[in-house]
Amino acid sequence: xxxxxxxxxxxxxxxxxxxxxxxxxxxxxxxxxxxxxxxxxxxxxxxxxxxxxxxxxxxxxxxxxxxxxxxxxxxxxxxxxxxxxxxxxxxxxxxxxxxxxxxxxxxxxxxxxxxxxxxxxxxxxxxxxxxxxxxxxxxxxxxxxxxxxxxxxxxxxxxxxxxxxxxxxxxxxxxxxxxxxxxxxxxxxxxxxxxxxxxxxxxxxxxxxxxxxxxxxxxxxxxxxxxxxxxxxxxxxxxxxxxxxxxxxxxxxxxxxxxxxxxxxxxxxxxxxxxxxxxxxxxxxxxxxxxxxxxxxxxxxxxxxxxxxxxxxxxxxxxxxxxxxxxxxxxxxxxxxxxxxxxxxxxxxxxxxxxxxxxxxxxxxxxxxxxxxxxxxxxxxxxxxxxxxxxxxxxxxxxxxxxxxxxxxxxxxxxxxxxxxxxxxxxxxxxxxxxxxxxxxxxxxxxxxxxxxxxxxxxxxxxxxxxxxxxxxxxxxxxxxxxxxx
Amino acid sequence: xxxxxxxxxxxxxxxxxxxxxxxxxxxxxxxxxxxxxxxxxxxxxxxxxxxxxxxxxxxxxxxxxxxxxxxxxxxxxxxxxxxxxxxxxxxxxxxxxxxxxxxxxxxxxxxxxxxxxxxxxxxxxxxxxxxxxxxxxxxxxxxxxxxxxxxxxxxxxxxxxxxxxxxxxxxxxxxxxxxxxxxxxxxxxxxxxxxxxxxxxxxxxxxxxxxxxxxxxxxxxxxxxxxxxxxxxxxxxxxxxxxxxxxxxxxxxxxxxxxxxxxxxxxx
Numbered sequence: 001x002x003x004x005x006x007x008x009x010x011x012x013x014x015x016x017x018x019x020x021x022x023x024x025x026x027x028x029x030x031x032x033x034x035x036x037x038x039x040x041x042x043x044x045x046x047x048x049x050x051x052x053x054x055x056x057x058x059x060x061x062x063x064x065x066x067x068x069x070x071x072x073x074x075x076x077x078x079x080x081x082x083x084x085x086x087x088x089x090x091x092x093x094x095x096x097x098x099x100x101x102x103x104x105x106x107x108x109x110x111x112x113x114x115x116x117x118x119x120x121x122x123x124x125x126x127x128x129x130x131x132x133x134x135x136x137x138x139x140x141x142x143x144x145x146x147x148x149x150x151x152x153x154x155x156x157x158x159x160x161x162x163x164x165x166x167x168x169x170x171x172x173x174x175x176x177x178x179x180x181x182x183x184x185x186x187x188x189x190x191x192x193x194x195x196x197x198x199x200x201x202x203x204x205x206x207x208x209x210x211x212x213x214x215x216x217x218x219x220x221x222x223x224x225x226x227x228x229x230x231x232x233x234x235x236x237x238x239x240x241x242x243x244x245x246x247x248x249x250x251x252x253x254x255x256x257x258x259x260x261x262x263x264x265x266x267x268x269x270x271x272x273x274x275x276x277x278x279x280x281x282x283x284x285x286x287x288x289x290x291x292x293x294x295x296x297x298x299x300x301x302x303x304x305x306x307x308x309x310x311x312x313x314x315x316x317x318x319x320x321x322x323x324x325x326x327x328x329x330x331x332x333x334x335x336x337x338x339x340x341x342x343x344x345x346x347x348x349x350x351x352x353x354x355x356x357x358x359x360x361x362x363x364x365x366x367x368x369x370x371x372x373x374x375x376x377x378x379x380x381x382x383x384x385x386x387x388x389x390x391x392x393x394x395x396x397x398x399x400x401x402x403x404x405x406x407x408x409x410x411x412x413x414x415x416x417x418x419x420x421x422x423x424x425x426x427x428x429x430x431x432x433x434x435x436x437x438x439x440x441x442x443x444x445x446x447x448x449x450x451x452x453x454x455x456x457x458x459x460x461x462x463x464x465x466x467x468x469x470x471x472x473x474x475x476x477x478x479x480x481x482x483x484x485x486x
Numbered sequence: 487x488x489x490x491x492x493x494x495x496x497x498x499x500x501x502x503x504x505x506x507x508x509x510x511x512x513x514x515x516x517x518x519x520x521x522x523x524x525x526x527x528x529x530x531x532x533x534x535x536x537x538x539x540x541x542x543x544x545x546x547x548x549x550x551x552x553x554x555x556x557x558x559x560x561x562x563x564x565x566x567x568x569x570x571x572x573x574x575x576x577x578x579x580x581x582x583x584x585x586x587x588x589x590x591x592x593x594x595x596x597x598x599x600x601x602x603x604x605x606x607x608x609x610x611x612x613x614x615x616x617x618x619x620x621x622x623x624x625x626x627x628x629x630x631x632x633x634x635x636x637x638x639x640x641x642x643x644x645x646x647x648x649x650x651x652x653x654x655x656x657x658x659x660x661x662x663x664x665x666x667x668x669x670x671x672x673x674x675x676x677x678x679x680x681x682x683x684x685x686x687x688x689x690x691x692x693x694x695x696x697x698x699x700x701x702x703x704x705x706x707x708x709x710x711x712x713x714x715x716x717x718x719x720x721x722x723x724x725x726x727x728x729x730x731x732x733x734x735x736x737x738x739x740x741x742x743x744x745x746x747x748x749x750x751x752x753x754x
Contacts, residue, residue: 100602102600115600115601116600116601116602117601118601118602244606244607244618246606246607246616246618246686248616248617248639250618276620276634277618277620278604278606278618278619278620278621280606280688308602309602310602310604310688429716430647430648430652430653430654430655430716430717431644431646431647431648431654431655431657431714431715432646432647433623433624433646434710434714435624435628435629435630435644435710435714436627436628436629436710437628437629437705437708437710438629438703438705438708438741439629439630439632439659439725439726439727439741440629440632440727440737440738441632441659441660441661441662441671441725441726441727441738441741442661442662442663442664442669442726442727442731442737442738443635443661443663443664443665443736451534451535451536452535453535454531454532454534454535455531455532455535455536456535457528457531458527458528458529458530458531458532458533458534458535459528459532460528461524461525461527461528461531462524462525462528462529462532463528464521464524464528465521465522465523465524465525465526465528466525468517468521468524469518469521469522469525472517472518472521
């Protein structure tokens with residue numbers, strides 16, 4: 001299992017860090033484990049109300065350009081499981097569990113920001129319904145590169161859990177839950193389907209309209225969606241649209257629900273809309289196009305081929321750290337040595353409260369606010385100015401460590417030609433896997449039959465024509481002396 | 487053959503012309519013509535097939551009228567820098583060792599980016615492009631994945647590289663066309679230095695990039711280091727196909743590569 005490998009990696013990191021304190025001056029001091037912390041959880045994935053979390057940082061002392069890695073390990077004993085797995089038919093095809101652990105960084109990383117550690121794991125339905133806790137293991141580590149010297153601090157934030165069923169059916173009417181909702185506009189009524197023979201509607205009823213322009217909107221989180229409707233002789237064309245709130249729509253197609261056999265209406269008919277979207281929040285819109293003809297909405301089938309915590313699933317569970325979690329102080333030094341003046345001296349603009357001197361071991365304050373992140377967005381507290389202060393040049397005497405290089409780029413075409421921008425480039429590749437060769441991003445605009453098939457078809461036609469002609473001539477010659485039959 | 491009138495029966499009024507179909511006389515009469523047509527169609531199909539085999543199996547992408555496109559994969563003297571694109575500027579391939587083009591606007595520092603952030607949409611107002619983004623990886627062959635050809639207005643972000651706005655070269659791919667016609671990056675060859683590209687991210691940040699240059703490169707000499715190599719700023723690369731289509735190899739001969747640098751950020 002992928003997380004098992006990460007567990008071993010973390011164990012290695014923790015072993016390296018055991019017994020070693022923060023030693024100033026070392027370019028990369030050992031990892032520091034923090035915890036276990038008992039987070040208080042609210043949501044259906046933590047029936048016990050708490051989960052135990054270990055958090056480790058790669059180092060408390062690092063040089064400019066060195067990455068700071070924050071790793072989360074969720075305790076094996078943490079009671080993470082689905083509340084009523086047997087009653088929940090949406091789990092029949094399995095589900096993706098997504099985890100994000102958030103750490104707030106202040107001081108030396110663009111002023112202020114967040115470091116998210118994320119992970120996703122798929123569980124079959126059988127495993128979800130076993131009584132044992134779900135083995136969360138470790139999530140992928142969060143990482144940030146310290147961009148300027150100074151002192152800062154890490155504040156442990158929230159842990160967010162989501163569960164995205166691989167395939168889930170939603171009825172045509174339900175109460176809004178997290179990012180899932182449904183609404184009807186323009187004259188819809190409910191129909192329990194009792195007048196139709198055979199199959200019954202999903203959930204015992206459906207919505208219908210015969211008004212042109214009437215719309216139904218289903219907002220969901222996933223990677224695809226189908227409409228569950230029906231076909232009947234009193235139905236006609238309707239339009240399906242899927243969008244993420246940013247035009248143009250991801251999908252727009254007109255479907256026809258007309259079914260000529262009035263005595264045999266087809267219920268629970270699937271009208272596929274779209275698959276393979278990036279995981280996220282979308283809205284499916286059903287619009288009736290013909291006045292006097294019905295459009296019917298019986299339900300929706302949502303697909304998820306992966307998951308993350310960018311949008312809230314119905315299983316969203318948020319765990320908050322205890323009140324007394326101390327700040328984790330971090331010191332960033334210049335790569336060349338302690339005597340050098342730090343290059344950039346400007347405070348990052350837009351940083352609300354950098355307070356770089358407060359984070360140095362002052363663990364008894366500043367930790368009361370531990371609930372400002374609900375995982376519903378990806379914090380971007382800083383505006384990205386840290387470490388790249390304008391009008392700044394690196395110290396001439398600075399000697400980059402082997403792991404990082406300081407580069408100054410002069411921008412000739414800028415409105416301020418004398419301005420320079422200093423950036424930190426780590427030695428590790430920014431593109432982690434470099435593809436080989438070029439990209440195949442095109443296709444023949446028109447596609448005719450292959451030449452071989454054309455020649456074969458032509459030969460067949462020509463041979464058939466000639467053979468037929470010969471046969472006809474022989475037939476006529478054989479009957480040349482006969483009179484017409486009456 | 488035609489039927490003779492029966493002398494034992496009373497004369498009937500002249501029959502109106504028979505519609506095609508139910509009578510037996512018309513198919514028999516038309517049989518020679520059908521056979522002749524089959525022969526002619528067969529000859530035409532054979533000729534078309536032979537032409538397809540013998541002619542060069544290429545389709546040239548129609549460039550915009552004001553842009554001169556040069557397939558620079560054939561060697562010769564290559565310019566030391568990536569060209570600016572635009573009217574009158576040939577999209578030649580820069581020398582293999584040429585660096586990415588210099589920024590056209592003042593670069594801004596990279597954006598703090600959490601691990602879960604991803605780009606969700608790209609917009610190039612000057613080209614009328616506004617498309618969602620999917621995530622792309624690498625194929626087993628090591629080549630970069632591309633978006634599904636069935637979706638014309640969909641581009642893809644290479645997920646093993648930086649998120650647009652992060653330090654490093656973020657890469658976005660889009661098809662130039664598919665069998666139905668023009669696709670999301672059909673007009674990418676028209677882009678020029680100074681024009682803007684906007685990438686919306688899942689954290690609500692809109693990263694504005696300014697185009698630094700554009701080149702058309704032979705796929706045989708793809709400038710891997712120039713495209714994927716480390717950068718000192720938050721950069722963006724847009725890639726699509728160009729040149730001529732080789733039906734035998736099922737692909738275009740060239741790639742169009744756009745180089746851009748982060749020049750502004752704002753909330754969506």
